[in-house]
Amino acid sequence: MALRCQDITIKHGRGNVLANFNLELSAGQIIALYGSTGSGKTSLLLLLAGLLKPSVGEVFVEDINVLKDPRRARLQTGLGVIPEFNPLLSHLSVEENLTFQARALKLAYPKDHVCEMIQNFRLEKEAKRRVDRLPALKYTETGMAMALIGNPALVLLDEPEYHLTTEETVIIWKRLQTLKSLGKTVILTTRHQEVAAQCDQVVFMPSGKVVSRHELSWNSYSRA
Numbered sequence: 001m002a003l004r005c006q007d008i009t010i011k012h013g014r015g016n017v018l019a020n021f022n023l024e025l026s027a028g029q030i031i032a033l034y035g036s037t038g039s040g041k042t043s044l045l046l047l048l049a050g051l052l053k054p055s056v057g058e059v060f061v062e063d064i065n066v067l068k069d070p071r072r073a074r075l076q077t078g079l080g081v082i083p084e085f086n087p088l089l090s091h092l093s094v095e096e097n098l099t100f101q102a103r104a105l106k107l108a109y110p111k112d113h114v115c116e117m118i119q120n121f122r123l124e125k126e127a128k129r130r131v132d133r134l135p136a137l138k139y140t141e142t143g144m145a146m147a148l149i150g151n152p153a154l155v156l157l158d159e160p161e162y163h164l165t166t167e168e169t170v171i172i173w174k175r176l177q178t179l180k181s182l183g184k185t186v187i188l189t190t191r192h193q194e195v196a197a198q199c200d201q202v203v204f205m206p207s208g209k210v211v212s213r214h215e216l217s218w219n220s221y222s223r224a
């Protein structure tokens, strides 16, 4: 089991973003949280990352209770760039950001992990550049490197196609397939049907209804 959300209610202000929300997903898949603006996709990512507390409910990642054991859960969960909660420090370089993350996760041999990520994402030329001066693809890849540096089982990405060209989106998609082949679970948010349709499973937000790609019929489910 990659994750389980049990009877989750998230309140923002006076309203509920999610109410009595339940979700169970198995490991090793690419999963889309698909829904329109304001349907709670980012809130769910933050919840899974342990960065948002629900008013009610429990969250388990790899059988770790995220609310009761956030430190252990954090080692299993890598979060990419989220506009509302961006882990990238804009005035620091790629290398400095990765080093910061490696130290925050208390990884042994942080330099080795930083070098590995820079090599894997072919960020050698950009390593000393400030992240706010990177082209969009390299910025997204730096966010993915930040998410992956602790070798988590679950990788969370908020609209990874955002700001990217079609060709760049294909490059990111290949990277996601590689993560899947390594046994990782990838959860991404999207507002785009064509992105969701490429994923193994689609979670319709805010209902939490899960449909596998093979069962998907957009005509009947697009308003689920």
Ligand SMILES: Nc1ncnc2c1ncn2[C@@H]1O[C@H](COP(=O)(O)OP(=O)(O)OP(=O)(O)O)[C@@H](O)[C@H]1O
Binding pocket: 012, 013, 017, 035, 036, 037, 038, 039, 040, 041, 042, 043, 044, 189, 191
């Ligand atoms: N910190 C906050 N305080 C108050 N309301 C919030 C907060 N964060 C999110 N919301 C509200 O909660 C609802 C869900 O927001 P969320 O960002 O999770 O949706 P989303 O599906 O990711 O939307 P988008 O596709 O635009 O990113 C929205 O109505 C939003 O305005």
